[in-house]
Amino acid sequence: MKNERWEWRPLGDLFDIGAGKTMSAVARDGIDKTPFLRTSNVLWDEIDLSVVDEMAIPPHELPGKLVRPGDLLVCEGGDIGRAAIWNGEVETMSFQNHLHRLRPKADGVEPRFFVYFLQCAFTQLGIFEGAGNKTTIPNLSRNRLADLEVPQPPIGEQRAITQALAWVRSAMKSHDRATAIAQELKRAVTRDIFTRGLRGAPQKETEIGQVPDSWDVVPLGSLGRIGNGSTPKKTLPKYWIGGTYPWLTSAKVYDREIVSADQFVTDVALRECHLPRVEPGAILIAITGQGKTLGHCAVLGIQATINQHIAYVATDTKRADPSFVRGYLETQYDYLRQVGSGGGSTKGALTCAFLRGMPIPFPPLDEQREIVEILDAIDRKIDLHKRKRAVLEDLFKALLHKLMTGEISVADLDLSALGQTVLEGVAA
Structure with missing residues (x-):
């Protein structure tokens, strides 16, 4: 056009x-x-x-x-x-x-x-x-x-179009920078929290490094049941046709909380394939996966079942806050990937057996919850910048199309509003 x-x-x-x-x-x-x-x-x-x-x-x-x-x-x-x-x-x-x-x-x-x-x-x-x-x-x-x-x-119109689109691009970049800063802040805060805690307590040396003296270091398996799932045969319609029970793959383990599913299995599949019914609040860990998926962790927000490439940790929530456990496992992403790729002294995949014995820091429940509140506040800031950036990207694509096809004229744009968008992006 x-x-x-x-x-x-x-x-x-x-x-x-x-x-x-x-x-x-x-x-x-x-x-x-x-x-x-x-x-x-x-x-x-x-x-x-x-x-x-x-x-x-x-x-x-x-x-x-x-x-x-x-x-x-x-x-x-x-x-x-x-x-x-x-x-x-x-x-x-x-x-x-x-x-x-x-x-x-x-x-x-x-x-x-x-x-x-x-x-x-x-x-x-x-x-x-x-x-x-x-x-x-x-x-x-x-x-x-x-x-x-x-x-x-005309050169004036070229420059006006360029200015309008460049302003939106500038706002997108400002949110990219803000996101990167918030992510670095989270890394620094997380390192400090899991080393020093929130109470100013003296530290002690443990197998995972320094932690507050008031904290324990326990095997992940001591906090609850750990298992994984399986994949029903795709060639058997009775396992898939008309399915209503959420079935998750490791590709879904990419955010802090999983609240939806893309695939569903039948009650027959649950029964005959011995699929676990994983309750909300369980921590899911991608134990294999393409690209950067391996090592990702999330808290399950719905009742679901899983395939063999995900491990679940069903904790006793009266002892362990799932989001605290997930937050610590997030700091171990590189280590989990090394283990899952066969590196290190384990010489094996990231298995349920390995996870059961994996040591993690374990503060009192009230301190766990305070730590979760701090990390959630930073995550909300990161999410806000990502959402604003996504809105601006959609705006850029729409403007690009409409300006270049003549559907709208640059003279009809309120450029001051676009400038304000940039300023808001920098200040956020």
Whole structure:
């Protein structure tokens, strides 16, 4: 869907398109190396410099392989068309051949407007379908890129659209920063709490390190029953068709509390497959899983059953607050993953037997509950920033689509309201 109010021209008419340096064994092993950008460094409207590679570029080639502030970088391969502006974050930076470097060669060009247009075109409108070479590795060659028809609205309108979208992006980033700060605060507070407690009591050395002298260290299995579930045969309809009893996989163990299910089994499956009926308040632990799932813990908020990749800990709530136990297990995420991956001295998977013997700190119940209140307050702050960020992301996507298709005009936007959104995001 094109905005017919705008003039459309080939991208090559507006920008000079430069080619990057190809990595080679000689470049890899040479001296006097120069940092360079790859496609992994170029995100949508963002340059990620967390990992930057280097290669040797001959002096006579180097000037033509450098980026300068204001250059528009576009990915040739991978997520083709992905684009961002280089703002001069590093004084000397080159770029690899899988990136295109675009510099305005015509008047009336605001490069960041074209970042946003390309994002809309490639991720929402699909108007450049087939621009990549789909017969082999998807790529966006220089000639294909130069031939892409793009709009060139009046420069004032380009800048106004860019400003509106950039303000929303700024608000999103402010919530990303606030979330990261709150998560670091939680890590620091958690380390301190599980080492010092809340009562200022003297500490003692234990098998899990220092804990308050008034705390015990007990096996997890002493707090309640530990077990796991199984998977009824998918080929038997009697186990699944018409099922109403929640059945959870390790993929569901990703939040502090589980309050819903995606899959359900029948009463026949519960009976014949000996599935446990796990009550609300049990702690669930992913004992296997793809990606980062292994080691995740959550408190069950509904009655459910589970598969063999989850262990449950049904504690006596008169002795142990489930959220306290989950909070401590969260601090052991890396250790649980090491054990579950066969590392360390255990030389085995993360099993129920291992969990039963796992030592955990055990303060009095009233102190457990106070600790949970503190950690919950930080978690609520983190959740608030994540929710606000999600709302802003939806707003950005809607604005991007409507502005680039002409469904709304930037002149109709209340930019002061968007500016206030940014300020609220920073202050939150």
